[in-house]
Amino acid sequence: MNVKILLEYDGTAYSGWQRQKNAPSIQEVLExxxxxITGExxxxVGSGRxxxxxxALGQVANFKTNTRIPIEKLPYAINSKLPKDIVVKHAQVVSEDFHARFWAKAKIYTYTIYNDKFPSPLLRKYSYFFPKPLDVKAMEKAAQMLIGIHDFKAFMASGSQVKSTVRHIHRLEVLRSGDVVKLVFEANGFLYNMVRIIAGTLLDVGTGKKDAAETLSIIKSKDRTQAGKTLAPQGLCLVKVIY
Structure with a gap:
């Protein structure tokens, strides 16, 4: 049978989702x-790497198995063999042709910036610390220009061999709550480091290093050097995969 699972994990101790030869990965630990527990x-297969x-709060994956463990008990069985920073939240039997990656229609990510004079020990693993004042209104203005179907080549890190750099951002919000600025992204797909580079660009707008009006020219340039820096990974979280 083909099993679809919903995962939550703290990625701090891992080299990422994909199995690596010399470093621990989420995929390896899960497999x-x-x-x-199955003896197989x-x-x-993950929805993304x-x-x-x-x-991740809502990573989705699937695997084939002949296990006789009841599906409702499968998450408990798997979790009993997982470290505490990876948890299977749900499991269900799906059609044999379901593929966690190829069937995904959209994904929602958040990028969290901790914006205060001093860092937060409790949030340091789950946010990017930035001590300078931020103009959230300007960031919102720039974010609106990124919504829609565009060629996001300027916001892609080198090392990717995708056929097309065109993506559709359905939603991009800049939300402030106290000292936390949260960027919410929903798109039909993301290029390599795209969210973290856009976050870096919006940060430049928030500090006045870039003007919000420059956003469209950055898109049109298709030039990585025109966009902001790639922000650190710990602020990024995969919230939901939409099918």
Whole structure:
């Protein structure tokens, strides 16, 4: 049977989702745990490859198994063999052709910036610390220009070999609550480091280093050097995969 699972994890200790030769990955740990309880060689397919240090509230994956463990008990069985920073929240049997990556229609990510004079020890693993004042209104203005169908090549890190750099951002919000500025992204797909580069660009707008009006020219340039820096991974979280 084909099993779809919903995952939450703290990515701090991992090299990312994808299995690596010399570093621990979410995929490797998950496959080992499921393999242990089923007695099978398991291959887990994720909806996407989160990078080292990136977290997830709603990662989705699927795997094939012949286990006789009841589906409602499967999360408990898997979790008993997982470290405390990875948890399976739900499992269900899906059609044999379901594919966590190829069937995904959209994803929602958040990027969290802790904006205060002093860092927060409690939030340091889950946010990017930035001590300078931010103009959230200007950031919102720039964010609105990124919504829609665009060629986001200027916001893609090198090392990716995608066929097309065109993506559709459905939603991009800049939300402030106290000392926390949260960027909410919803799109049909994301390029390599796209969210973190857009976050870096919006940060430049928030400090006045860039004008919000420059956003469209950055998109049109298709030039990575025109956009902001790639912000650190710990502020990024995969919130939901939409099918």
């Amino acid at each position: 080992r745990a499921i393999g242990f 060689k398991i291959h887990v 989160t990078d080292a240090g990136v977290h």
